[in-house]
Amino acid sequence: xxxKRMLLVAAVIVLVAVNVILLTITGKYTQAPAGVGRGVIAxxxxxxxxLTAFVQSIKNIWNQYFFLVGTAQExxxxxxxxxxxxxxxxxxxxxxxxxxxxxxxxxxEKEVPRPMVPAQVVGRDPSPWSKTVIIDKGNRDGVLQxxxxxxxxxxxxxxxxxxxxxxxxxxxxxxxxxxxxLVQKTRARGIVKGRGDDYCVFDYVLxxxxxxxxxxxxxxxxxxxxxxxxxxxxxxxxxxxxxGIFQKVSVTPYVDFEILEEVFVIGRRAVDDFSGEx
Amino acid sequence: MIHGYHLIVCLFLIIFQxxxxxxxxxxxxxxxxxxxxxxxxxxxxxxxxxPILLLGGLTMxxxxxxxxxxxxxxxxxxxxxxxxAIQFLHVxxxxxxxxxxxxAVAFESMVTAFTAVVLASKAWPAESMFSVVTSQVAxxxxxxxxxxxxxxxxxxxxxxxxxxxxxxxxxLRTP
Numbered sequence: 001x002x003x004k005r006m007l008l009v010a011a012v013i014v015l016v017a018v019n020v021i022l023l024t025i026t027g028k029y030t031q032a033p034a035g036v037g038r039g040v041i042a043x044x045x046x047x048x049x050x051l052t053a054f055v056q057s058i059k060n061i062w063n064q065y066f067f068l069v070g071t072a073q074e075x076x077x078x079x080x081x082x083x084x085x086x087x088x089x090x091x092x093x094x095x096x097x098x099x100x101x102x103x104x105x106x107x108x109e110k111e112v113p114r115p116m117v118p119a120q121v122v123g124r125d126p127s128p129w130s131k132t133v134i135i136d137k138g139n140r141d142g143v144l145q146x147x148x149x150x151x152x153x154x155x156x157x158x159x160x161x162x163x164x165x166x167x168x169x170x171x172x173x174x175x176x177x178x179x180x181x182l183v184q185k186t187r188a189r190g191i192v193k194g195r196g197d198d199y200c201v202f203d204y205v206l207x208x209x210x211x212x213x214x215x216x217x218x219x220x221x222x223x224x225x226x227x228x229x230x231x232x233x234x235x236x237x238x239x240x241x242x243x244g245i246f247q248k249v250s251v252t253p254y255v256d257f258e259i260l261e262e263v264f265v266i267g268r269r270a271v272d273d274f275s276g277e278x
Numbered sequence: 279m280i281h282g283y284h285l286i287v288c289l290f291l292i293i294f295q296x297x298x299x300x301x302x303x304x305x306x307x308x309x310x311x312x313x314x315x316x317x318x319x320x321x322x323x324x325x326x327x328x329p330i331l332l333l334g335g336l337t338m339x340x341x342x343x344x345x346x347x348x349x350x351x352x353x354x355x356x357x358x359x360x361x362x363a364i365q366f367l368h369v370x371x372x373x374x375x376x377x378x379x380x381x382a383v384a385f386e387s388m389v390t391a392f393t394a395v396v397l398a399s400k401a402w403p404a405e406s407m408f409s410v411v412t413s414q415v416a417x418x419x420x421x422x423x424x425x426x427x428x429x430x431x432x433x434x435x436x437x438x439x440x441x442x443x444x445x446x447x448x449x450l451r452t453p
Binding site: 019022023026027036037038039040041043044047048051052055122123124125126127128129130131132134160168170174176 | 289292293294295296297298307309310336337339340341342343344345346347348351355390391393394410
């Protein structure tokens with residue numbers, strides 16, 4: 001009834017359809033099914049770590065012994081910057097003490113610092129369609145799924161998968177990333193989302209809020225993932241449309257994701273332990 | 279011995295492209311496993327190629343943050359396509375091999391782009407698809423065939439070594 005060729009074509013169509021359905025299902029999750037991702041990371045990442053360490057050592061030799069042109073000028077510039085930073089630090093220390101006293105007077109709960117786990121970036125996603133990196137710390141080191149990842153410049157991303165010794169981090173610039181944030185100066189709130197390139201969009205900022213290019217955007221702490229006050233980026237473009245209640249805002253992250261080498265994973269806040277108290 | 283060669287090449291390509299050949303602005307860099315799959319399709323039998331395709335696909339899916347299964351899908355369909363194409367094409371030809379590699383890179387680039395733009399939980403803007411795919415195909419057409427030729431050279435060396443090893447072993451057995 002059916003020719004062999006027709007059956008073959010039908011079989012290929014069915015296979016393609018099944019394939020697309022399976023990809024649609026897995027596309028709804030950021031994690032690989034049945035721990036495949038964790039297993040692969042555990043096997044491949046040690047090799048990535050060794051290769052990264054080798055490349056890093058060569059880079060260090062180059063930077064420390066051969067590429068010293070302009071170091072004197074840089075030293076002078078850094079000394080001046082250090083002076084300015086020390087002055088600012090002194091001012092911040094005074095403000096922090098005053099803030100502590102006022103919080104105490106108002107009866108605010110004392111902020112418990114969260115542990116920070118330093119980690120090294122050992123691998124990156126080769127595809128331009130997903131922005132993830134692999135770090136050399138995992139469950140054994142206290143790095144858990146959902147933990148925020150930062151550097152001194154600002155927010156890097158969030159841990160989406162963790163094996164025993166390695167973890168996969170979804171970067172802030174990936175379209176799957178979102179951070180509840182606010183403009184530091186005016187406290188205008190919105191959601192910073194990755195755009196896929198080196199920029200982010202700042203959604204749901206009401207038109208009534210006055211914000212300007214160059215304003216700093218920090219995390220609000222309301223998403224329950226990132227602690228309050230972490231630097232996200234600065235506003236690089238604002239488009240106020242004639243219609244609509246929101247403005248269209250672009251944010252340039254403070255973190256340079258191209259040269260990311262070391263990061264800090266913020267651990268969970270220690271559960272209040274009363275047993276140790278006298 | 280040839281399985282060991284395939285395994286080492288596959289892992290080397292994965293580790294190389296996830297450690298050294300990366301950067302968010304280098305969107306033109308295509309998946310180096312695409313020329314490897316073309317090599318497997320043209321020069322190796324399915325029973326030799328399938329295990330390495332499954333391993334490579336699952337490894338890439340495990341490392342990547344994209345939709346799980348997209349690399350495995352791309353490699354398997356690419357392999358099937360290459361096997362089908364070599365029934366009609368003489369791919370040893372200097373023009374047809376680059377053409378096959380370019381088509382393979384384009385296919386993989388489009389499959390991953392399609393899953394990112396259409397199937398992912400938070401889709402990418404569709405306008406970014408065209409520039410990424412075209413730059414990857416152009417770069418793949420230029421560099422991909424050289425990688426395939428390099429893989430073929432490596433395969434010939436491995437086969438020569440394993441043949442001489444067998445001959446040596448046989449000569450030791452004969453009194």
